[in-house]
Amino acid sequence: MSSPRYAAIMGWGMAVPRRVVTNDELARRIDTSDEWIRTRTGITQRHVAGPDEHTSVIATAAGREALERAGLAPAAVDTVIVATCTPDRPFPATASTVQHNLGIPRAGAFDLAAACSGFVYGLSVGTGLVKSGMSRTLLLVAADIFTHLIDWEDRNTCVLFGDGAGAVVLRATEQPSGLLSSNIGSWGEGEGLMAVDAGGTRLPATPDLLAQRRQYVYMHGREIFKHAVRGMCESAEQAVTDAGVGLDAIRLVVPHQANLRIIEAVAKRLGLPMERFFVNLDRYGNTSAASVPIALYEAVQQGRVVDGDLVLLTAFGGGLTWGSCVVRWGTPAL
Ligand code: UT7
Secondary structure, X not given: OOOOOEEEEEEEEEEOOOEEEEHHHHHHHOOOOHHHHXXXXXXXXXXXXXXXXXXXXXXXXXXXXXXXXXXXXXXXXXXXXXXXXXXXXXXXXXXXXXHHHHOOOOOEEEXXXXXXXXXXXXXXXXXXXXXXXXXXXXXXXXXXXXXXXXXXXOHHHHOOEOOEEEEEEEEEEOOOOEEEEEEXXXXXXXXXXXXXXXXXXXXXXXXXHHHOOOOOEEEOHHHHXXXXXXXXXXXXXXXXXXXXXXXXXXXXXXXXXXXXXXXXXXXXXXXXXXXXXXXOHHHHOEOHHHHHHHHHHHXXXXXXXXXXXXXXXXXXXXXXXXXXXXXXXXXXXX
C-alpha cells in the first residue's frame, strides 16, 4: 500500500481549568494593575489549575472531545503525542497516562517538548508520521500547566501565563487536507533567555536553590519580544511560500497568544490587517503549547474557519523555538 498524501484534521477539542484569575485579583496580591496588564499584554484573565487538574487531566479532556468530534473510537488511534513542557512527572511520558485515561490500546505514545511552539512542532511531526505510513490515526494534544512554573511574587512573569489544553486528531487521507507546508526551527544560543534552572539534571532542586526560587521561570521579556516577532514572521512567510500560495490566500492567521502587541507587530510586518488574526489571549493569557490549538478551536467554533479555508498557524517560545504551517481546513468523510 502506498503512503497517504495528506493527514486531515478530523476532530478538535480543548479544556481549561475551572478557576479564573482576573487581573484585579492579581493586583490585590502583587504590585501590578489591571491597566498595566491590559495595555502591555492584552490579557484580562487566565485559567489556573487546582491540585486535581494536572496536565494529563486537562489533556485527557481535550483529547476525548477531539476523538468524539472526529467520530472515532479510542481503539482507532495508533499514536498519541502530548506536546508539553510541564508533564505530570519527569518520567514516564504524560502521553502514556493520556493513552491509558482514554482507553487507547497499544498505541505509540510520547511527549514532545518545544515550549510554546509545541503544537506546531507536534502537528509537523504527527503529519510526517501519518504521511510516512507509520501512523494512520494520531491524537495530538498540546497541554501545559505553566502556572506550576510561575513565581506568583514575580510580577514580570506571573501576569502573563494561564493553563490549558488543545487537541486534534489526524487521519490519513488522499484528499488535499491538513498540513500543506510546515517548518520548525530553534536558536539554541537563546536557551537562557527564558528558562527554569532548577529541577533538572543540570541543577537538581536542592533546598538552597528552592530558597532562591530557582524552580520558577525567568524571562528576558523585551529580547524575547523582538525574537518572537522576527521568528514568527520569517517562518510564516516561509510556510506560505512552501505551500505555493500568497499571504492573500490565507483566510485566518492563528498565532501563538503571548502578547497582543507581539501579534500586532507580526500583522504589521506581514502587511496584514488585524481582522485576519485570531486573538483570544484576553481570556486565557499565554497557555504555552496549548495556545495555538485553543485559538484554532475557538476560531472554528465561531465560524472564522470553514471547510476549504487556508489557515496559517505560527508560534514562538522558549528554546528559543518557532514554527509555522499552512493548513487546508476540511474534514473528509471517514
Ligand atoms: O511565549 C513566549 C514567552 N514570552 C513572551 O512572549 C514575552 C515577550 N515579552 C513581552 O510580552 C513583554 O516584554 C512583557 C509583557 C513581558 C513586558 O512588557 P514591556 O513593555 O517589555 O515592559 P518592560 O519589561 O520593559 O517593563 C516596563 C516597566 C518596568 O518598570 P521600569 O523599570 O520602567 O520602572 C517593569 O518593572 O513595567 C514594569 N513591570 C510591571 N509593572 C506593573 C513589569 N511587569 C509589571 C507588572 N505590573 N506586571
